[in-house]
Amino acid sequence: MKKSERVANIALAGLSLAPLVVNVNPNLNVILTACLTVYVGCYRSVKPTPPSETMSNEHAMRFPLVGSAMLLSLFLLFKFLSKDLVNAVLTCYFFVLGIVALSATLLPAISHFLPKHWNEDLIIWRFPYFRSLEVEFTRSQIVAAIPGTFFCAWYASQKHWLANNILGLAFCVQGIEMLSLGSFKTGAILLAGLFVYDIFWVFFTPVMVSVAKSFDAPIKLLFPTGDSARPFSMLGLGDIVIPGIFVALALRFDVSRGKRASISRVLFWDILLVWSLLLLS
Numbered sequence: 001m002k003k004s005e006r007v008a009n010i011a012l013a014g015l016s017l018a019p020l021v022v023n024v025n026p027n028l029n030v031i032l033t034a035c036l037t038v039y040v041g042c043y044r045s046v047k048p049t050p051p052s053e054t055m056s057n058e059h060a061m062r063f064p065l066v067g068s069a070m071l072l073s074l075f076l077l078f079k080f081l082s083k084d085l086v087n088a089v090l091t092c093y094f095f096v097l098g099i100v101a102l103s104a105t106l107l108p109a110i111s112h113f114l115p116k117h118w119n120e121d122l123i124i125w126r127f128p129y130f131r132s133l134e135v136e137f138t139r140s141q142i143v144a145a146i147p148g149t150f151f152c153a154w155y156a157s158q159k160h161w162l163a164n165n166i167l168g169l170a171f172c173v174q175g176i177e178m179l180s181l182g183s184f185k186t187g188a189i190l191l192a193g194l195f196v197y198d199i200f201w202v203f204f205t206p207v208m209v210s211v212a213k214s215f216d217a218p219i220k221l222l223f224p225t226g227d228s229a230r231p232f233s234m235l236g237l238g239d240i241v242i243p244g245i246f247v248a249l250a251l252r253f254d255v256s257r258g259k260r261a262s263i264s265r266v267l268f269w270d271i272l273l274v275w276s277l278l279l280l281s
Helices: 003-020 026-045 057-080 083-111 116-120 139-158 161-178 184-203 207-214 238-260 266-280
Strands: 123-127 130-137 220-224 232-236
Touching: 003 026, 003 161, 026 161, 026 220, 026 232, 026 238, 057 083, 057 184, 057 207, 083 139, 083 161, 083 207, 116 139, 139 161, 161 220, 161 238, 184 207, 184 238, 232 238
Parallel strands: none
Antiparallel strands: 123 130, 220 232
16 A cells, blocks of 8 residues: 555545544535545555456446446335335345445455455355355455444444444445546546436436435435534535546556656546636536
């Protein structure tokens, strides 16, 4: 882990915990948290070998359609089934998903303190009665899953805003790290499609607002305001991950140029600055 990334991780952790002890301007908290999350996720996406799978132009074109189908499905579920039942199922789903995301996020920091063979020796576990299905993991991943399980249990039982944010930040970092755009053209197609997606579902139908009000899961970050009438400011995870994977592409492009770049990380910092200004507006 690079020094700058380590500092960003510490700053992000401090910023997440700060509202517990001091009053933090929620607007400032939104900007700093979003930028630090994107920064950490982008640098984690820079790896010695290129990703095995990248998003193609066709995938980018289909993404808003798939997202629309999922959004409409959730809207119908909340409309025709009990909200408590749907949210109970979603809580179980995000409990498992949260353990995976948190353990993967914490693993690089934890693995430095564990024996080397714990990071390398694979353990293979096969499902009973389904011997063809198997899961591979290391001892380090098991250790990293312990705090992940704690925070997921805390969220499931209390739905505390801090537990929600910890899970949300893990989802964001993993999303930016793992999702890879094939080119800037693919990124432009994705952003344009999601721009139309947002406008249609938010301003022309009640679907997005209805699902957002009913959906009780860590799909947004909550920032305490100190105002009883409006206790939290919110930022959706998609507002961090989707621009974040585009910024990550810019960083990987700058890194690939190496010493040929006249000014290191120019494109990365330019896009990150523009995105942060858009958040301010």
